[in-house]
Amino acid sequence: xxxxxxxxxxxxxxxxxxxxxxxxxxxxxxxxxxxxxxxxxxxxxxxxxxxxxxxxxxxxxxxxxxxxxxxxxxxxxxxxxxxxxxxxxxxxxxxxxxxxxxxxxxxxxxxxxxxxxxxxxxxxxxxxxxxxxxxxxxxxxxxxxxxxxxxxxxxxxxxxxxxxxxxxxxxxxxxxxxxxxxxxxxxxxxxxxxxxxxxxxxxxxxxxxxxxxxxxxxxxxxxxxxxxxxxxxxxxxxxxxxxxxxxxxxxxxxxxxxxxxxxxxxxxxxxxxxxxxxxxxxxxxxxxxxxxxxxxxxxxxxxxxxxxxxxxxxxxxxxxxxxxxxxxxxxxxxxxxxxxxxxxxxxxxxxxxxxxxxxxxxxxxxxx
Numbered sequence: 001x002x003x004x005x006x007x008x009x010x011x012x013x014x015x016x017x018x019x020x021x022x023x024x025x026x027x028x029x030x031x032x033x034x035x036x037x038x039x040x041x042x043x044x045x046x047x048x049x050x051x052x053x054x055x056x057x058x059x060x061x062x063x064x065x066x067x068x069x070x071x072x073x074x075x076x077x078x079x080x081x082x083x084x085x086x087x088x089x090x091x092x093x094x095x096x097x098x099x100x101x102x103x104x105x106x107x108x109x110x111x112x113x114x115x116x117x118x119x120x121x122x123x124x125x126x127x128x129x130x131x132x133x134x135x136x137x138x139x140x141x142x143x144x145x146x147x148x149x150x151x152x153x154x155x156x157x158x159x160x161x162x163x164x165x166x167x168x169x170x171x172x173x174x175x176x177x178x179x180x181x182x183x184x185x186x187x188x189x190x191x192x193x194x195x196x197x198x199x200x201x202x203x204x205x206x207x208x209x210x211x212x213x214x215x216x217x218x219x220x221x222x223x224x225x226x227x228x229x230x231x232x233x234x235x236x237x238x239x240x241x242x243x244x245x246x247x248x249x250x251x252x253x254x255x256x257x258x259x260x261x262x263x264x265x266x267x268x269x270x271x272x273x274x275x276x277x278x279x280x281x282x283x284x285x286x287x288x289x290x291x292x293x294x295x296x297x298x299x300x301x302x303x304x305x306x307x308x309x310x311x312x313x314x315x316x317x318x319x320x321x322x323x324x325x326x327x328x329x330x331x332x333x334x335x336x337x338x339x340x341x342x343x344x345x346x347x348x349x350x351x352x353x354x355x356x357x358x359x360x361x362x363x364x365x366x367x368x
Contacts, residue, residue, distance in 0.1 A: 093128030
């Protein structure tokens with residue numbers, strides 16, 4: 001394939017005008033899909049070919065990409081039909097392979113133009129997945145156009161897949177392109193994320209997915225498919241866990257496990273103490289405002305009474321017994337009148353203070 005080699009500081013990549021029909025055989029479409037929860041974002045019905053396409057993608061792959069949007073693919077497909085003299089795909093599609101491709105400069109020299117080999121495995125699409133999906137459907141309807149359409153592509157090779165994930169985050173990390181929950185999912189894969197953010201993200205992931213977690217599948221995260229009621233947004237929980245772990249210098253697995261088991265044991269003790277109120281719609285115990293306050297109490301409790309780990313759930317449940325006498329305060333009806341505040345931030349602090357005082361706990365300084 002004819003290509004132009006581009007050099008920028010320590011990076012080398014390639015520009016290729018790829019024939020559309022050939023390109024579509026060399027890429028794989030991927031989305032984030034939590035297979036453990038077992039339900040797809042888009043369900044194929046009847047002869048809905050776009051929904052069927054997305055369903056097959058989500059059943060077959062897991063990656064860093066956002067869930068594919070049926071409506072967006074349809075809009076782009078319609079544009080391809082009606083663009084007239086306008087170019088169909090004027091912007092480059094970004095492709096990635098972990099394989100090291102062979103580039104042969106034209107004339108045997110060291111110039112920027114030459115030929116590039118294709119990878120044995122299929123390319124990951126860093127940017128342009130919806131455009132290529134729409135192109136797939138367009139060429140199914142108009143196969144005669146396949147030889148006349150070339151797609152401008154930038155090819156990155158010879159790196160691990162974290163490089164592709166990091167580039168995806170850099171390209172999409174604005175409020176209108178990628179949401180906070182998705183960014184948190186990718187913290188552990190990007191080099192610019194600090195160790196404490198990576199640690200907090202991994203702990204939240206454990207709270208979401210571990211079988212022994214009292215919050216399993218109760219965290220509202222991007223790509224989640226569970227039908228269970230969600231108690232708190234991933235971004236909200238991450239902020240509180242990061243507040244506790246701020247300044248950590250490592251996100252190694254042993255540190256993830258140490259932080260996770262503390263929160264796991266704390267929430268297990270909470271579930272025992274709050275009893276039927278835990279998870280009840282008639283109670284505010286497992287609503288975001290209270291869960292955030294509880295994470296702060298957990299951080300304070302761990303600072304003074306984390307060891308020994310053996311018997312910790314029983315020990316903490318015994319200490320938290322005064323909370324069971326305040327269940328009426330956490331009834332949904334009248335809750336905001338019983339905890340008056342100017343806003344959510346102030347209310348979280350007030351709940352944290354009341355819960356801590358009830359069990360004789362001294363709060364740490366913020367971010368300690």
